[in-house]
Amino acid sequence: MASEAVLKYLVDTNRPYSCADVTVNLRGAYTKNAVQKALDALSESGKIKCKLYGKQKVYAALQLENVEESSDTEDYDTQISNITNILNDKTSDLKKAEANLKNLVSAPTNDMTKSQIEEVKNSIDKLEKKLTDLRNTTEVISAGEKKILLEEHEKSLKEYRKRKRISSDMLDAVLEGYPKSKRSFLEEFCIETDEMVNFSLKTQ
Incomplete structure (x- = not known):
């Protein structure tokens, strides 16, 4: 009968199995429905122990002849918790190793x-x-070339001053609604002013 075969298998292996596991491991000797009925009957009669993990039922033999009644089965909840913790640690180690490998591969x-x-x-x-x-x-450059260079320099200087004024006006407008100081804003957005880098534009 299916009940005898199922009970013998659980006792011999002394491990928890689901209905699907038992059906497969009995090599198709009984249908899944027959195995499920046998497991339910054995559980109700107290010959095996049934635990529910999520939506899945897991069955294990009590093995009363080998252990004391107070510790007839292993604490599978504790085992699962320990294995889960180990898995989390290994997953964390794997992510760190992958990040390190990525850095090594990208390095020249x-x-x-x-x-x-x-x-x-x-x-x-x-x-x-x-x-x-x-x-x-x-x-020595000629007077004409010098004049051209000075004119270009003056033109660039005017453009520089114009853009600096525009930038300063934009910065002041932003700072009106910024809750922190001007220095904090510049540091946060990695902005350097001429004064911060000691830049001085020669006018002559």
Whole structure:
């Protein structure tokens, strides 16, 4: 009968199983309905223990001949809680490892870093040579060229002042509704003024 086979299986394995597990593990000797009826009957008669986890019923043999009545079955709730905690810890460790791996993969390799350093050195050498040439030059520009340069400089200076005034007006308008100080606003939005970086535009 299904009841005898189911009871023997649960006693021999001494592990909790659902109806579907028992049906599969009995290799189709009985239908799922027959196994379910057997499990319900054994549970009602007190020969096995039934626990409900969510919507699923789990059955386990009492094994009365091997253990005392007060501890006839393991505390599966505690086991599940412990396993859940372990799983959460492992999941957290996995996320940290994945983030670390992402950082390592995105970081430049040694060869790339060496190449970038070499490019910067070459750029510095070219700029230093250009600066030396400019310092040592004796070439004098004509009055006409000087006038053009001064006019362009004055034009750029006016544009700079105009844009700075517009920026200052916009900043003042925003600060009217901002609850903190001007300094806090600049720091929060990573804005640097000319005064903060000691920038001074030469007018001559």
